[in-house]
Amino acid sequence: MDRQVSAPADSKTVPTKPTRLRSFFHSQKMAPYFFVAPFVISFLLFMLYPIISAFYMSFQEILPGEETFVGLKNYQALNNEHFYAAVSNTVIYTIWTLIILIPVPLVLAVLIHSRFMLAPVLFRSALFLPALTSIVVGGAIFRLIFGEMDTAPMNTILIKLGFSPQQWAMEGGTAMFLMVALASWRWMGINLLYFLSGLQNIPKELYESAEIDGAGSLSKFFRITLPLLKPVTIYVLTISIYGGFTMFTESYVFWTNHSPGDIGLTLIGYLYQQSFENFNMGVGSAIGIVLLVTILVINIVQLKLFGQFRREE
């Protein structure tokens, strides 16, 4: 049945008949298909089918028991102020997280990794601890710290420093600050670990030979560290971009998806509102498709720019 059945197994002292079942268990041809089956099934059922049906639904008006094809109407319905608020919040939030959550942890990782660092393990763990909290717990804490009363921690500090207290969750600028601050607090340690793991894979000899050639710290950083961290950086950039574009929970924990004047509305928040609160499933699907296309385009552009994700064997 199968040429590759390992002969030695049968020629051993135990004289067992090579039944079909036995040869299946020894078949190097069949085994990989068995191993990848769970992924293939779950991909087809829980990813490909939903993507296709989202695409289909985005051209339909869906009422209970009644689905009508409405062409591009759902996409045209996105031409409204809530959608634009969601797009602008999402883009601004993503840009802020990219500005903060890539260079800062990169530099911190280089510092922790340097030979001047005392107690690196201790500080690494301390900075990682926030990553262990759920977004809900993080949100609860930030609501306490950034409470609107004058006696709440952050306002107390502002007043002491001579500034006026803020209604943090009520105005656009401070609302964005809250979301970015919460994300930075929770994600800094994770990105730090990614960069640290990248640094540990850089051979020490490179630095040694650079030192012999008389390279200073800065030129070592820009000529060796930075280029060799490129794969990790691109990975972190990729997950940060889609993390930013699909942000929802950082807003949900402050306003339960209903912020004053849409100051905390994000694309996924809007998708959630339309789909599960207003039951405009067609419009909800259209938002999903717009996001999907956006993310794919950004990813492809980025992969082209950096020529990355080519597999190494």
Place this chain on the structure above:
Amino acid sequence: MYAKKKWLSLLLFALFAVLSFLALFPFFCLLLASFKPSTELLRYGLNLQLQPEILSLNNYYYLLADGRIYFVWFSNSVIITVLNTALALLFSSMVGYALAVYQFKWRNIIFATVLFVMMIPIEIILLPLYKLIVSLRLIDTYWGVILPFVVSPFAVFFFRQYAIGIPRDFIDAARIDGCTEFGIFFRIMRPLMAPAFGAMAILQALTSWNNLVWPLVVLHSEEKFTLPIGLSSLLTPYGNNYDILLSGAILSVIPIMILYLVFQRYFISGLTVGGIKG
């Protein structure tokens, strides 16, 4: 030279002391708030004075006395996290192993699909996935939460990277000894990939324990809530549930912290070895 080095070390130490303070300060706030009466928090917010006269264990007492529903959420979270992590580790490691070790027809296509799925955030297909779960009659069940995530593309990618680094000799030797292909995976490769399992166990458990969006969509009855949904339902603007919310938040962080501290060694080494190479 020596003086300069000492000076630099102190400067770095000071910098990281400040950063660690910023990272840990919110935990201190939560801990402090959990010992204060909710009426005080509602009226004045959390002020940072210790006020020993009003600190008490009352919030924890309420949680134990009236918090039956909290412990239902807690056990729901434990069940979902354990099942999801165990299944995701099993299936993802199988796929990653097959992609690393075998030459077969569909290998490159499947690997490309894994990379594709890594780029598709689940939130985008929230609605059709919800409808699918409804039609599978899995709404408001644990399996509805777990099933769409039994294979983690990130973990597949990670296990593949890890398995590539393991010498083939182990596999060939096992084959000569008459081991089945499945035996090779479960008896030879699984122990060899232990650090990868450690790293992924933490990451999976963390994701699943803290997951909010998908369980929020699937679980409707209060009895089925996980901790993040339950706690977020207590986050009302009126703050009438602050007592249970704060002590409950503290308790919800503890299991995952213990898990992290136990597996930390594997976590870091696993990430480093299996990490993203270029």
